[in-house]
Each structure stands twice: as structure tokens, then as C-alpha cells.
Amino acid sequence: MIGLLSVLFHIFSYLVLIYFLLLNGFYLFFIILSFFGISRYRHRTEYVRMEEIFLSPLAKPISIIAPAYNEENSIVESVRNLLSLEYPQYEVIVVNDGSMDSTLKKLIEAFGLKKTQWVFRKVADHKPIRCIYICPTNTKLIVVDKLNGKKADAMNAGLNIAHYPLFCAIDSDCLIDRDSLLRVVRPFLEDPERTVGVGGIIRLVNGCSVKSGQVTRIRLPRNILARFQTLEYFRAFLGGRIGMSLIKSILIISGAFGVFRKDIVLKCGGYRSASIGEDLDLVVRLRKYLQDHKTPYAIHFLPDPICWTEVPETLKALGRQRNRWHRGLIEAFIYNRRMIFNPHYGVTGLFAMPFYLFFELLGPLIELAGYMIFALCLFLGLVNYPFAFIFFLLSIALGTLLSVSALLLEEFSLRRFPRTSDVLLMAVYCILENIFYRQYLAFVRCKAFFDYLHGKKEWGAMDKKGFSEEIPCP
């Protein structure tokens, strides 16, 4: 029996090793791609002037849609931020998705909102709207109060109200840089026929100072978990998404900040109201629709339009957030399963979807299975200790290399950390994140499978602190 287990253990070890090398090999490949992509992007945009885009008669108007659910701590600051953006013509549609707190009240008080009777065309499906408010002093602002659905449902309500040909999906607890809209809209000006969606980068506002809705001082978060997430966001956005965008395989434009063509999204039926991971689901369905209709298209990810978001600072909140993200991923894959390995969908069906399936969706299961089998073998005395130790070191070294490479990408793209000491401190976190943090995330993501099977649909809200006001420099 022990002999059989030993053989099985060896086979499994080699399978895990191959999987591990493949996974990290792909990540490294994306980082190398991103390195070239960012360098190229930086050089090219050196000669692009944002003020010319602002003055251009070609800049299409944008409807910013910001769904809000229980955001009383940050909503006013966020809306002020949205109303102060540099863009020739835009409107801000805040969709209060049945908040239980005083989100709506705060908006009414802060902006002097007035009720209006609004008749609109219901193209995308959503829960009933209770009332629509407009701001008499700033006609750019529209607030929609509706019954609670999910984020996708709120986005659909916003889409029906939106007037303009482009819309920007943004989380209402985010802040975007003043010129981010000008930056993110550039591909729509350059290639208006093909561009259907553009995503910007998400960065952490934790630890930064905010004044008048704008991030004024960038610092590392003080919270350890937030620091780990800083690294994770660098890897995901600067490494993964730019790399995947370059090989036309990007499947997700973050729901926190992305601009899309409204007509195409409505042709796809808008957001799928029931979806938990509405951002991934939308991009996958867009690709499906456009490839089914043989329409040439482009979906871009850019490294410099920045959106600042607050990330969880407790394990519980982080676990809830990642659990939801993973449930969203599972759901989107089940819904769009026909695209996987389907040559009709080109690189999306043959590479992007299988990659997400094996390395993002099933990755945590395989990782956790590895830990469990290792524990079992430890118990049965089957472990070759030198091999196990060296394998453990290999995984830490590879993880560290990937994270340090992501730091390098940050240096190449935006270099937002002014102090070299911050970079060195982050290098320490590149090593530390391999111990406990990674395993914890693998665990909560695995739990998402069970939650999904049990029909858990809850959003997993996190407690928001809101944005910290600027502290004068000593």
C-alpha cells in the first residue's frame, strides 16, 4: 500500500512540477512581453499631447457610470473626483444600487440633487428604478436610485440612462487621475472603427493622501496585507494584462476602470445582470459577439490611465473579495464554456480561455491539492526531505523573481514611488508574500468552488475607510 502511495506521490510530484514550471513560464513570458510593450508605449506616448486630445473635435463624449452600494464613506469624494476630470464632454451617472446606508442621502445633501421624471429606453435589463435625480448646479451629474441588484444590474441601469457613444465603467469607491479619461480614450481616436474597449491600470490608494478628490501624495500602504496586494496588482496589471493585451488575449478589463463602446455592448445585451464577475463576463461576451459576427476589433490595456482604489486591509475582507472574484471567474467560464478550445474564436478560444481555465481558474485547486498531498506524505513518511526543501526554495525564488520583475515593470511604466527605499522595502515583500499570503489566497479561492456549488451569490462587501485627507509634509 505504502509502495503504491509512494509511486503515486512521485507521479503527482512530477505533474505538479511540470504544472508549476508551465505556469511560471507563462508568467515570465508575459512579463517579458510587457517589458517590451511598456517601453514601446512609453516612447510613443512621449509625443502625444493630452491637451490636443482635449481640444480635438474628434474626442467622443463619455458617460461615466459609477454603481454605488453602501459607499457612504467615500461617495461624495469620489463623485467630486469624477466631476473634476479633464475631458471636453462627459456626464457622470451614479447608480445607487439600493444602498442600506446613507449613500443617497449624502449625495442629495452634497450636490443639492432634485428629483426628476425621466423616461428612458430600457435596452438592457435591470431591477426597477425608484427615482432619478439631477443636479441643478452641475448638469453633468445624474443619480439613479434603484432597487438592489448586483453591480452588473446597476451598470445596465446606467447604460440605459447614458446619452453618449462611449461609457466608462468605474467603481464608485475609486478615484481617477484628472487626465485619465483623456489617456484612456486615445485608442478610440486613433482607431475608431476597431477599438471597442480600453482598460486602465488600477493602483492602491491605501497609504496615499487625497485632496479635493485627487491623489496628491503617493506612499506605500502602512498595512502589510495592502503591501502584498500592491505587488499583486503590479504583477496582474503590468505583467499579466499588458502581456496578454499584446497577444490579443486579454479577457478582462477591470470593472473599476474601463471604457467601452456603448453600441457594441448593447448589441451584446449589456451586462449579464446575474453575473458576479461582470467585468470578465462582459469582455468574454464582447469577444464572442464580435468574432461570431466577423467584425474586426481591438481591446486594449494601457499602463498609464490610473484608477486608484482602496483594497481590503483585513484577512476576512480580503478573503471575501477574492472569493467573489473567483466565483465570478467560475461563473463566466461555465457560461461561456463553448468558447474554450473552439478554433472559431481564434486566439481567445485556443489560448486565452484555456490559459485562464488551467492557470487562473483551476490553479488554486492544484496548488491546494499539492499542499494536502505533501502533508499526507509527510504523515506517511514518504517525503524526500532534501527534494521537498529544494522544491520549496525553488518556488520562493521563482515567485520572488516574478514579483521583482513586476517592480521593474513599474519602474519602466510610471515610477510612481518617489523613494528608492520604498522599492527596496517592496523587494522584501516579494519574498515574504510566498509564505502564508499566497497559501491563504489559494485557500479562499478554493473555497469559492464550494461556495459556488452551494449557490452562494452574495457580493462580499468590504468595510471601506474612505480616503485619507492630505497630511502636510513635515
Add this chain to the structure above:
Amino acid sequence: MSHFVIIIRASVYVLIFFALLILFYIVLRRIYQQVNDKRFNLRYVRIEEGLLNALSTSGPESAVRLAEEYKRFPDVLTKLLLDYAKLLSGPEREQLKIIFRIALEKKSLRDLRSRRTIRRLRATRLLGFFIDPLKMGSMLKLLEDKPIVRLAAVQAISRLPTPETLGLVFQAFESDLCPNIHSYINIILSLGAKAEVNIHEALKKPISQEKIALLIELVGAIPLRSLYLDILSFADHPEKEVRIKVARALGGLSIPDSVPVLIRLASDTAWEVQAQAVKGLGRLKSPEALDILAEAFFSKNWHVRFNARSGLMSLGEVGVKRLEEISQQTRDAYAAAMAAMALHDLYLSCEQMNT
């Protein structure tokens, strides 16, 4: 197994080495960039001083001297010229042109054919400000380039609205078998009223229906009121796309004489034409259109209704009266709700004006 462990162990050392190397590189790069930026800024300030001197003198001598002295630093000169080109116009820009011609023109023209996008882009930006209009032909090829270069070329070409440039742009547009429609729209729209004569002539030529539609749209978008009669002749065009553009252009031109044509187009067979015509009538604020707009409120198509709503809202007291009637009728609840919404919006804006 032992060989395997040795390989993995070696890999660990290699990975750690690379991680440390990257970290070391990041720190070194930061130091190098700081030094480099400082040097660049110093040169920039020095050349800028020279440029300001040259700008304060009337003759070209200072500019020539400056260009000769600093043509070794094309990057700094490029940045300086681009920064100042936006700020200066008229005779002051002539000094910049002298510097450009001596220090950067040959390189820029050569770079237009470069395989590297960044060089083509940089050259396009510079030439857009300083090129001799007669040499503009070389930039038209860039309209088929990568999107980022194409946009820069569009901006550059539209910055030089000389008759020569316009002639070249329209010649390319008319002869192009598969025109890059958006590029041409962008250029002509940016040229504005200066393109009037060329559009007038192009509309008379036997060009494709797609191009005709594009030109009609531009007449309304710029807008070019003197070309009103030119586009009227297309109001009965058999192609729906052309009629849509005519209706839209007439709305954009806001010429009272076009009301009868728009009224006719408001009962077109295609709803797209109806919607544009109703929108145009609304913009013209003509009382003659009152009945048509009220009728359009009951259209089966949402776009037509929505445009009728905006139209009636813009008609003042008569429009409000008609909106009140529609809001009180019971045969179409949707129209009644939409009229009520329009009235509510009007009251809100009055309230806002009073406060």
C-alpha cells in the same frame, strides 16, 4: 533523483541571482535617470535661453547660430521646439522654423520613412508644425500607418490649411479606392471652413456614394452654410444613408429655408431619416414644425420620439402647451410620460434660473 535535485538547486541560485540583478538594476537605473534628467534639463534651459534671445531679435542670425551650436542634441531641440511651437504663432514661429530647418528637417524627413514607429511619430509631430506646405505630400502616406502615427498625421495635416495642402488632401480622398474614412473625416473636420471650396467641388464629382455621404455630413458638422444648396439636391437620393446625412446636415446648418425639406424628410420611409429630420426641426425652432414634432411624439421608434421631445422643449411657450396636451392624453401612456418628463425638466431649469 540526485541529478534532479542538483538541477533544481542550480536553478534556485540562478533565480536568486537574477532577482538580485533586477533589483540592483532598478536602483542603478534610478540613479542614472536622475543624472540624465538633470543633464537634459540643464541643456534644455541653456538652449531655451538662446531661443528667447533669438525670439527677441528680428534677424535670423541668432536662430541660425543656435541651431548650428545645438544640432548635436536633437532630442533636447525637438522637445524645446515642440513646447514652443504650441505657444508661438506668426512671425515668432519663423525663428523656430529656421532652427528646425537647419538642425532637424533632414533628419525628420528621413525619419518619416523609418521602420521605427517612434521616429515616424516624432518626425510627424515636428513636421506638423514646421514643414513647408509643398512638402506635405510625403505625410499623406502616413494616413495608412499605425493608428498612433495616423492620428498624429491627421493633426499635423490639419494644422496647415493652405490651398496646396487642401488640394493634396482632397486629391488623395477622391482617388483613394478604399479611403480610410475616419482619417479623412478627422482632417476635413479639423480644417473647418477652410475646406469649403474643396467640398463644394468634390460634391459635383462622380465619387462613390460613401464619399458623398461623408462630405454631406461634414457640411453639417463644420458647419458650411454656403453649401446649403449643394446638399439639398441630395435630399431625394435613393440611398437611405445619403438621406440620413442630408437630414442631419440640414439640422446642423440651421437654415430656416430648410424647414419644408426637413418636414418632408420627417415622413420618410426610413426611421433613421425621420429621427434626424425631427431633430433638425427641433434645432430650427420653427413653429411650422410644431404639428410634425407633436406627431413624431407618437412614433413607433424611440429615437424619433426622443428627438421630438427635445424639439418641443426648444419651442418655448407653444412647445410647452403642446407638451402639456400630450402629457394629458391617454391613448399613448409612453408619450404622456415622456412629455411629463420634458415638462419636469423645463420646470427644473426655470427653477435653477430663478435661483
